[in-house]
Amino acid sequence: MSAGEAVIDVRGLTKSYGKFKALQGLDLHVERGQVHGFLGPNGAGKSTTIRVLLGLLKGDGGSAQVLGHDPWKHVVDLHRRLAYVPGDVSLWPGMTGGEAIDLLGSLRGGLDERRRADLIERFELDPSKRGRQYSKGNRQKVAIVAALSSNVELLILDEPTSGLDPLMENVFQEVIGEAKANGATVLLSSHILSEVESLADRLSIIREGAVVQTGTLADLQQGSRSTIHATLSAPVPQSALEGLSDIHVDGDRLRATVDSAEVGAAMTRLAPLGITALTVEPPSLESLFLRLYETDSTDRAAS
Numbered sequence: 001m002s003a004g005e006a007v008i009d010v011r012g013l014t015k016s017y018g019k020f021k022a023l024q025g026l027d028l029h030v031e032r033g034q035v036h037g038f039l040g041p042n043g044a045g046k047s048t049t050i051r052v053l054l055g056l057l058k059g060d061g062g063s064a065q066v067l068g069h070d071p072w073k074h075v076v077d078l079h080r081r082l083a084y085v086p087g088d089v090s091l092w093p094g095m096t097g098g099e100a101i102d103l104l105g106s107l108r109g110g111l112d113e114r115r116r117a118d119l120i121e122r123f124e125l126d127p128s129k130r131g132r133q134y135s136k137g138n139r140q141k142v143a144i145v146a147a148l149s150s151n152v153e154l155l156i157l158d159e160p161t162s163g164l165d166p167l168m169e170n171v172f173q174e175v176i177g178e179a180k181a182n183g184a185t186v187l188l189s190s191h192i193l194s195e196v197e198s199l200a201d202r203l204s205i206i207r208e209g210a211v212v213q214t215g216t217l218a219d220l221q222q223g224s225r226s227t228i229h230a231t232l233s234a235p236v237p238q239s240a241l242e243g244l245s246d247i248h249v250d251g252d253r254l255r256a257t258v259d260s261a262e263v264g265a266a267m268t269r270l271a272p273l274g275i276t277a278l279t280v281e282p283p284s285l286e287s288l289f290l291r292l293y294e295t296d297s298t299d300r301a302a303s
């Protein structure tokens with residue numbers, strides 16, 4: 001496969017649990033070599049999608065292809081080529097963390113021993129403890145070390161850092177960057193923007209079982225609005241307000257929002273009036289996401 005080819009290609013995927021429509025025509029395309037952030041609030045359908053990608057669930061409609069295959073039909077083959085970290089890792093209670101890492105690694109055709117040792121050290125994991133003795137965060141570490149020690153093409157990580165402390169979150173960000181540098185493709189799900197913001201080449205935002213936005217961070221910012229604060233050398237005329245919204249004029253002072261792509265045009269209209277002070281605030285991604293996260297009152301279970 002070459003760069004630009006979809007490692008994950010999901011089209012119109014639907015999945016219901018009884019009457020509840022968890023996925024309602026979901027599209028997801030992840031290109032080879034990219035880190036793709038899969039972002040959405042709890043209950044949006046991230047794990048359901050991922051379970052279809054792993055061949056753990058069968059979709060009702062639409063299609064899903066992972067590494068060129070239908071995951072439902074090619075489970076064994078696929079699991080040699082991908083590694084998966086769930087958000088709530090369960091381990092064998094009597095097996096040590098180190099043994100669990102090796103067992104998980106053997107399912108994927110063995111581990112890179114140097115990488116394994118390096119990751120154990122950086123994540124400050126004690127591999128000699130038994131599964132039942134590990135805290136939630138340490139169970140996550142065992143699965144992360146196992147996944148990242150294998151030389152797989154595709155990492156599917158479903159809220160992998162839940163329970164990790166912030167220091168370890170930094171280590172996680174580093175090692176994902178290294179996996180990417182080594183050519184791996186990564187699907188990284190999260191309900192927290194900051195977890196995927198710095199890593200992701202592209203993001204897909206899922207809400208109520210469908211992807212509502214997809215693109216680079218810059219693409220997503222494009223669709224949102226910047227805030228302008230300007231002080232002009234004369235009272236603000238009506239003609240200067242074209243293209244602006246949420247307008248507040250107070251004598252020679254103006255505050256308004258503008259489509260981020262139209263900031264230049266707005267400046268062109270304001271400049272002849274003599275700008276004495278100016279700030280342009282880029283759209284906050286946080287506010288963009290909050291808007292996308294706002295749930296409407298549609299009750300899908302009843303529809």
Ligand SMILES: Nc1ncnc2c1ncn2[C@@H]1O[C@H](COP(=O)(O)OP(=O)(O)O)[C@@H](O)[C@H]1O
Binds near residue numbers: 042
């Ligand atoms: N096995 C199941 N049976 C019934 N409903 C489920 C099941 N698994 C998930 N759901 C529901 O489907 C929706 C999507 O869940 P999930 O895919 O786990 O979302 P996310 O991972 O984004 O938090 C949620 O409303 C959840 O309650």
Ligand SMILES: [Mg+2]
Binds near residue numbers: 046048087158159
């Ligand atoms: Mg989930």
